[in-house]
């Protein structure tokens with residue numbers, strides 16, 4: 592990731608990264624020529640507009656499920672660790688990046704749902 596500004600970075604093959612406070616991680620879209628889905632970018636590194644919206648989602652374990660799984664493996668022993676216990680949380684982050692701001696849409700499952708904030712700077716160490 593190479594900095595284009597405090598809020599936008601670039602990578603190989605037209606990758607653009609911005610920091611998401613809702614997920615506490617960078618999100619990436621691809622722009623310009625190349626394979627796969629491509630976003631448009633207004634070319635402004637300080638106040639980027641990306642289109643269309645950015646949808647990021649994954650499944651993960653809640654803290655309670657982690658404890659349940661640890662207890663399960665402790666009870667049933669190491670030979671059972673090949674059994675994948677199901678993820679119980681579906682994380683959704685759906686945003687528009689417009690004019691240097693992130694608009695968090697109503698289907699976000701994190702705390703910034705329905706809020707609009709200035710694009711955050713990348714944290715120290717990133």
Ligand SMILES: [Zn+2]
Pocket residue numbers: 611612613614615618647684685
């Ligand atoms: Zn996010």
